[in-house]
Structures are given as C-alpha cells and as structure tokens.
Amino acid sequence: MELQMKMPDLATTGSDIRVVRWLADPGQSLRRGQPLLEIETDKAVSQVESIVTGVLKEIRALPDRMVSAGEVIAVLEVMASVPEGTGAKSPEPVALRSADAGTSLARYKRTFLMALYERVVLIREFEERVKFLFLEGAMPGTIHQCQGQEATAVGVCAALKPEDWITSTFRGHGHALAKGLSVQELLDELFGATTGCCKGRGGSMHVGSLQKGMVPGIAIVAGGIPLAAGMALAFKMQKSSQVVACFFGDGAVAEGAFHEGINMASLWKVPVIFVCENNLYGASTHISKVMKHTCVADRAAHYGFRGQTVDGNDVLAVFEATRKAAAECRSGNGPVLLELLTYRRTGHSRRDTCQYQPGDEREAWFQRDPLHRFATWLTEHAGISSADLATVKNSAQSQIEEAVQKARQAPLPDPRDIGQGIFSQAR
8 A cells, every 4th residue: 555655744843844854764664663765944954754564656745855744755665574684673671670679570460560561561552652643744733752751650650549530741642641641642632632632632732631630731830849849738737648740851950930830739737749750851951950969869958958860761660659658648748850861762752853862871771671570570570471562552552543443533622612711701
C-alpha cells in the first residue's frame, strides 16, 4: 500500500520549511522512526523521521526546495516488516542496580510489579504513537512529550491513594495515564473532540480530570506550585487524609512562584509532595547555566522541611520515596520535596531539534532508560518472562491503536458553544 508523506508542521512561525537533504534514496528500505530527511526551519536544522516501516518509493521535494506544512514530500510503500540490518536499532536494556533486587523481591507481589510495568509501557507507547500522529499532520497543535520520564509519573502515582490529587504541567500525558485517565479520553482530547477529558478545550498542554484527581495541566512554569499548596491547605483545614503531589520541572525552580509556594506550604505545614522532574534542561538551557548549586532537593532545608534526591529512572525507587513522603504528609509533618533525576528522550516540544544535548550525555542517559532497566530487572530477578513482557507491549499497542481510530471519528466542538464552561462573559 502506498502512502503520501506530508511535511509536518515543525516551523514555529508558520513559515515555509527548506529541505536540506534526504538521508535515504528511492528504493531503500525504512523503519518507522528512522531519520529520513533533514530540514531547516526558522529555528534550526533538524531531522524528520519516517512515519512507517516500508520503502521510499518517490521523493517529491528535492533539496533546497521550500515547502509548506501539509505538502506531500514523498511517497512511501508501507510494509509489515523490512529485512534485518536496516534502520535504527532499539537500545539494549540495562539492569537496575543489583542492590535493589533483594529488597524488591521481598516487598512486592508479581501483580504489583506487572501493573507498574504495564503503565510504564503504556505511557511510552502512547507517546510514540502521538509523535507519529503529529508527524502525519493528523493531530492539531503542538506536543510536549515525556519519553524517558515514565518512571517519575508511574512511581509517584502508584504510591498515592485514589482520593489523592496531582497537579501537572504542559508535559502531562504520562501524569494523566499514571493517575488513571483512559487512553481514549486522552487521545480524544488531543484530537480536540468533545469526548476528550477536557471536552476538547484543553488539548495536549492542559489534560486532566477532576473526577480522577488530576487538575488539568498548567502551562505556566511553576504555576501549579502555589495552587498545590492551597489545595493541601484545604485538605488540612477539612481534616482530610488526602495529599497533593505537585509535578514541575527543574526550570520552575528559578521562578518566584516556586519559592513563594514552598515557603507558604512549609509555614502552613500542609500535606503536599513537591515533585521536581529534574531532566537537566529548562527548555534548551542546561541547569548548570541557571543555578550555581544544582541540587534542587537541598532547597527544602532552607524552608524548613525535608528534601530528597531520587533516581527518577528507577520506578521502584520513586515509588518508595513517594510512599514515605505521603506517609509523612498524612501524619501532619508538612511538605516534602522530591527531586527525581531523569532525562527526556525528546526535545522540549516536538518542534525542538534537541541539538543542545551532547551526544555522550544522551547516550549515557539512554543506557539508563527506565523502561529497559525495569524490563531487564523483571526478567532477571522477578521471574517474569520475555514473552510476558512482549504480551504487555502488544496489548498496549492494540489498546492505543483502537483508541486512535475512535478518536479520529470523535465529534468536534460546535463553534457556537465557545462561551460554555467559562466563569464570566462580557455583556
């Protein structure tokens, strides 16, 4: 089957995109996700991946040509598989620290470990599918993805109770899936449908569900921190045992809202877990360029409460740290700051070329990939077979693909309803 590949919307200002060079020749076999061509936008030179596994049949946009988003640039022949040895290979798994093995086996049931793994895989597969939907031009808007950070979302949310709450950021797909939102309601939202978790009004940057304890994502950097402190104050005043887990990135630490929010939370001694997903970069700026002292967890002591730095790519370490923090919060000991060290495998947004990440740094972190580490540990120490893990992956892919097909047909909002769901209207 032939497929026309269109230029994805990778320019930040809507300007035309220049084709620099093709990385494959007509007749060459391709793997889905394999770099296919280099382009130049108003931001930088970047690569565009093949959207399918197959063969490059025809190139329609020659080098140095200016093309618009949505214009057909190539014809691909879709195939179920290609010969071994072509295209990019998946990274080899790397085991978790051997010190984890004894304690983990003694504490966790197989069903719990598999549930963690299933959620990690679901988030990774969801984000990969969304990436290609965006490349195909099927999904509106932009996306901020979390490949490589799955263990932070899953580990934190697994340690919470159903009645606990989280606040999120513009990089919230993983948080949403970890908190219990369904693949279908999340995909519907990304397609802008009325059946989405926010009725198509939030899009990728504002996903959430009040019914499932997730405030729709707050795109303002550090904007969720004072909100989480206020929510936790309400729980304390109501004498509830609920806690709030507040996700934010390392870039938020430089914002005034961070310092104001954690200071008030400490003064009020409220049950909030501040979760800093430290992926080393605030957009494209390395943490060392904006902080003299780069250990985020140390800041908690200056405000009078406990901070802890955790391996954010170890889902069990994140779970244990969050469970301990949640117990402290429920006991009335006040807030806790968890700094989860992790690394995103993608750019800040889908239009980000990621050129600022050094190759050796990327390789070192990719070798600590949370999905592959956990999979290796499960097979080596928990008696879970590779076939069991493959079944999980296949099930996740099937679930996502079914949801994609439904989301493509989901109803879009009526423009006449634009005034609904807001707090005030001009008269």
